[in-house]
Amino acid sequence: MRRYAYAVPYWLWIALFVIAPIILIVYYSFFDIEGRFSLVNYETFFTPVYLRMTVNSFWYAFLITACSLLIAYPTAYLLTKTKHKQLWLLLIILPTWVNLLLKAYAFLGLFGTYGAVNALLEAIGIGTKQLLFTDFSFVFVSVYIFIPFMILPIFNALEKLNHSLIDAARDLGASEWTTFRRVIFPLTLDGVKAGCQAVFIPSLSLFMLTRLIAGNRVITLGTAVEQHFLVTQNWGMGATIAVFLMIAMAGIMAITGNKKWGVRQ
Amino acid sequence: MRKLLSLFLLVWLITFSLLYVVRIIESSEGYRGGNTLTIYNWGDYIDPALIKKFEKETGLKVIYQTFDSNEAMMTKISQGGTTFDVAVPSEYAISKMKEEGLLLPIDHSKLPNLRYIDQRFLNLPFDPGNEYSIPYFWGTVGIVYNRALLGGKEITSWNDLWDPSFKNQILLVDGAREIIGMALNSLHYSLNDTNKAHLQQAKQKLDKLTPNVKAIVGDEIKMLLANEEAAIGVVWSGDAAEIMWENERLDYVIPKEGTNLWFDNMVIPKTAKNIEGAHQFINFMLDPKNAAQNAEYVGYSTPNKKALDYLPKDIVEDERFYPSEQLADKLEVYENLGKSMLAYYNELFLQFKMHRK
Incomplete structure (x- = not known):
């Protein structure tokens, strides 16, 4: 009772x-x-309007998830090899304490025509580019915002991984790539799935960024x-x-x- | 279970003692029931010195709260639980609030200063006889442009925006009525048009503007234009004044095809607790000297005819903010088109946003 x-x-x-x-x-x-x-x-x-919007939403959510995964997996992998794991982890989590709107406004300044990024592009001879209000900046900022949620579960899965399995694979003659493909990745698949869920689902319904960063050129x-x-x-x-x-x-x-x-x- | 209960009790106890402390602090500062006046206004839309002056003159304590959209304000008032004595909605919101019974009638006999308001701005279709609302500020929707960035090119009309040389140079404000209205005006239709064929035509015209549109944004438009992120912006005149204050290379124009004339108005919501004080405040703001001081601070156009005497000449003679009668005839006030028509406007606007370059 x-x-x-x-x-x-x-x-x-x-x-x-x-x-x-x-x-x-x-x-x-x-x-x-x-x-x-x-x-x-x-x-x-x-009707075609909303169906197209749905396809758009899925496409952008897919792009954001795929980019996050591509960056997050190697990052999480390297993290498990570093000395001060907790410190590095803290540094990755830290930005999530800042309000999303504030981060978006910061990017308005950074990506602006006269912002820091364009100043750098100008200095190294590439020249000023339009960064704000493009698909690129939308995906970039979204990945930046969501990536901690991808790194953490993958990191946890990698941490839990039994090291003797890797040793065994190497002893039996598997190359490093084969070990990764056949042992490490399958064993951390749960972490990858959890990360994908944590990124894909919220990015499907993103709304503030579509206006602030994509200038309403992306409608989800x-x-x-x-x-x-x-x-x-x-x-x-x-x-x-x-x-x-x-x-x-x-x-x-x-x-x-x-x-x-x-x-x- | 006992642990859980005691935890609950503790939380309740803390909450109530905090509430009690807040009450003590408020009353020690002079906030007592009956002598406070709660004003619900847009952010940064009144000279704070005027609030101080009003408190001194009347002995009332003013609680000033802000909102950032008419919709948010209406939701808050209709849900109740608030005690706003004066609110400042835009004209289309007033007809909606009137329909929903959210407003109290205003007693004109308590507003001797009402006679200073320009007759042009009284008795308008959204509130015949000014039964529920008193004009606070007015303005237009127009084009802010950066002469230097456009190489000295002049913009005088909505149709100028379709110039192919303005590729990727235009920022639009994120408002369905403003942008669809702009397209309707450019086709010489009324911006209250409800003919779906005309609206479709307007939407098709907007699609052709897409290559020139850099972004469709909210309040950030002020910062972006002042930072010269784009050369042209479609904005409200009040925002324009603010942007031009920050960046002197910018200029504002009321397009010659005509545009929207908008009003923000003082109303007394049905949630008001201090109706007497609300009338006092409205009358105080109608005082020509106070109205002039407020107009100078906020930068919007005052409907107070007498206040113009107290304003610097360069403000009053600025035709961009106090347009000539000839141009004023072409300005239209938004009518309440009804929910489904408004939904249709929004649907078209959404489709325009989705139209890719």
Whole structure:
């Protein structure tokens, strides 16, 4: 009985802040802008505008995740080899303590026509380039913001890795590359999956950066949700997009999720 | 279980004692029920010296809170739990708030200074008879441009923006009505047009502007233009004044096809606790000297005719901010087009944003 009592706050939390909002979102998605019950929002979602937006969102989220992974894996690998692991780790986590908006504003200054990056490009003879409001800067800043969430799970997986397995592989004559491909990477796959989830899912619904860094040249589903709730006040359409985002996220969780879960517990 | 309970109790105790301390601090500073006035305004939209002066004259304590969009302000007022005595929404928000019963009528007999307001700015379609609102500032939507960066080229009309030599040079403000309105104006349609064929035409015209558009941004537009990140910006006149203050190479123009005329107005929300004080404050702000001081500080155009006498000549004679009657005839106030029409405007704007170069 007592054990259940301790679970009460948890269940209350889940019911109030997870289940209730989801039910509300699904409920709102069935109302049109005049507050009448209808399926018009779902029809609108399947028009070319929103389908293209969905494809765009997935494409950018994929780019952001792929770039993060490409940088994060070697970084995490090197981290496990360094002397002051905790210090390095702290340095990587540190930027996540700074508010996202502040970081975005900092990049407005850095990437500007007269910003530090362009001053450097000018100095080494490449010349001033338009950095702000391009696809490049959008992906770059997003990767910068999300990369700690990719490094950490991979780092943890690498740390947990049993070293004798690597030694065994080398003793049996595997080259370094083969050892990585056949032993290290498969054994840290769970960390990679967790990292991909932590990056892909939030980048699917990014919205502030699309305006600040991409100058509204990149429109994702998140941007549309924000606009429908705050500007148009078409809560129904905003909720409908949110429903599809949730379905997409659940799908991603299912694909990348750890299938051994049920067995272990 | 007992541990859990005592933890709960502790949190409650701390919360309430903190609330109590806040009350003590507030009352020691003179904030008592009945003698405070809560003002809900846009950020940096009043001369703080005027608040001090008002407190001195009336003995009321002013609590000044700010918002950054009409929508956020309306949501906060309609949800209740707030005690805003005076708010300053834009005109289209006023017709919405009126419909939703969020406003209290204003007693004109308590506002002797109302006679100083220019007749042009009274009795407008969004609030006939000024039953619920008193104009605070007004302005236009226009083009800020950097003469030096454009090599001395002049911009006088909306249609100038489509000049192919302005490739990647234009920053647009992130507002559906402003940008669709700009396209409608450039086609010589009304910016309250609800004819879907005209709106489609406007959207197609906007798509052709895409190569010239560098970005569609929010408040950052001021910083970006002042830093010469782009040579041209479509902005509100008030923002323009602020940008030109920071960078003198910039100039503002009201396009000759006509544009939007907007108002920010003082209203008394239904949440008001100090209605008497709210009237006192509105009357105080209508005083010509105070209005002039405020206009000089904020940089927007005052609707107070008498206040113009107290303002420096170069401000009053500046046709960019106090346009001639001839141009003023071409300015239009946004009408409340209704939710579904507004959604249509926003949908077109979203499609324009998604149109790639």
